[in-house]
Amino acid sequence: MSNMIFAPLEIPHTLAAGPGPGNTDPRVLERFASAGTADHMQPDVLRGMIECKLMLREVMGTSNVHTFGVAGTGWSGLDMMFSAVMPGDKVVVFANGTFSGIDGLTVRMKAATADELRANPLDPDAASVTLIDVPHGQSVSGEIVEAALSEHKPKWAVMAHWETGSGRVNDIRGFSDACERHGVMGLIDAVSSLGVEDFRIDDFPGVAGWASCPQKGICCLPLTYAPVSFTDRYIEELRKTGCRTFVHNPILEARHWGIVDGQDVDKGTYHRTHSPYAVSAFHEALRITLQHGVRQRARDYAFHETALREAVTAMGCKVTSNMTSLVVLNLPDSLAGREMELVQSCRAQGFGIWPTLSEPVQVRIGILNLLTQEAITEIVTRFAHAMQDMGADVDIPAIQDQLTRHFDTAIAAE
Numbered sequence: 001m002s003n004m005i006f007a008p009l010e011i012p013h014t015l016a017a018g019p020g021p022g023n024t025d026p027r028v029l030e031r032f033a034s035a036g037t038a039d040h041m042q043p044d045v046l047r048g049m050i051e052c053k054l055m056l057r058e059v060m061g062t063s064n065v066h067t068f069g070v071a072g073t074g075w076s077g078l079d080m081m082f083s084a085v086m087p088g089d090k091v092v093v094f095a096n097g098t099f100s101g102i103d104g105l106t107v108r109m110k111a112a113t114a115d116e117l118r119a120n121p122l123d124p125d126a127a128s129v130t131l132i133d134v135p136h137g138q139s140v141s142g143e144i145v146e147a148a149l150s151e152h153k154p155k156w157a158v159m160a161h162w163e164t165g166s167g168r169v170n171d172i173r174g175f176s177d178a179c180e181r182h183g184v185m186g187l188i189d190a191v192s193s194l195g196v197e198d199f200r201i202d203d204f205p206g207v208a209g210w211a212s213c214p215q216k217g218i219c220c221l222p223l224t225y226a227p228v229s230f231t232d233r234y235i236e237e238l239r240k241t242g243c244r245t246f247v248h249n250p251i252l253e254a255r256h257w258g259i260v261d262g263q264d265v266d267k268g269t270y271h272r273t274h275s276p277y278a279v280s281a282f283h284e285a286l287r288i289t290l291q292h293g294v295r296q297r298a299r300d301y302a303f304h305e306t307a308l309r310e311a312v313t314a315m316g317c318k319v320t321s322n323m324t325s326l327v328v329l330n331l332p333d334s335l336a337g338r339e340m341e342l343v344q345s346c347r348a349q350g351f352g353i354w355p356t357l358s359e360p361v362q363v364r365i366g367i368l369n370l371l372t373q374e375a376i377t378e379i380v381t382r383f384a385h386a387m388q389d390m391g392a393d394v395d396i397p398a399i400q401d402q403l404t405r406h407f408d409t410a411i412a413a414e
Helices: 026-034 043-060 074-082 098-111 114-119 142-152 172-182 232-241 250-255 276-292 294-314 339-348 373-389 396-413
Strands: 066-071 091-095 129-133 156-160 185-189 207-211 225-230 326-330 363-366
Touching: 026 276, 043 066, 043 225, 043 276, 066 074, 066 250, 074 098, 074 185, 074 207, 074 225, 074 250, 091 098, 091 142, 098 129, 098 156, 098 185, 129 142, 142 156, 142 172, 156 172, 172 185, 172 207, 185 232, 207 232, 225 232, 232 250, 276 294, 294 326, 294 373, 294 396, 339 363, 339 373, 373 396
Parallel strands: 091 129, 091 156, 156 185, 185 207
Antiparallel strands: 066 225, 207 225, 326 363
């Protein structure tokens, strides 16, 4: 037998308590695993794709015809959205963490001229792009957006709605309003907010393009579909300028979802061999989202995040985030500087929390698709034990009693 025949992978269960990917619902996994081995043009696959785009419009709160899923992760959806940025386009990017910073790098690569890209292919200095760097731990405010757009007068403006690198929610209303006032086309990274916060994208007319991901708020398998949505203005601009991609061209990709010349066709069309497994899983994830209700899910996230926030605060941690699916915190002074050690210890025990990926190093604890008293109690208890093992003085029974009171209050109010 060849030495290159390795043993089968046996990947253990992990409590995915980080910023994402989240915990895929068992119903989604069941739909994925039970899908038949089908041709990609099988009628149920085509029906599923049509129903997915219709459900996605409901989840996103939009009448945009160009609303569909990009095969891949959130990076694929973002790449498609940014594909409209052409070399030399004037862009303002707002960054306040790791992932909005990566958005900025992507935009600089898209907007760089051939000479600028040649000078530094992996980190081009695109003269047409202005980066507004907001310090880690702070949100991008409407005032910051207004000042930048007024000064630089760009064609495009880019912002992450929720920045998981620092756990901050940015001002989407202020961003949209400023884009409208200055005639700018806004592009929003909604990777972490879609399916968690209660918002309708049509309520933000200054935003021309939206991109999200399947594995966070939508709680689907990571390699299924990244939701995107584009306004008529965005598509009209793309028709005038084109874009330098075939795979991630929004107009061409929309055709695979039965969106041709700005209209839905009556039935499924030939497409790029989308997997029946992926279609089935994404379809079920959207069904679950709509059954739960976007508004109710947002309330549930806020309620459970409050329970987690209060518990870690009682342990002596300082929370610096304002998202409802993620708590970003500084450890007590007695453990300051040992964040990576604590995270690595937790992860070695199948408790998947995360550090921040840029300075300053903080701890990130997420609750994606963990909206039960049992799940929050397990997260809090495991984190408390990890701190205790490192020498922190944590009264675990008292914190568990605090959690119980939080949940009992909700039960009593029903």
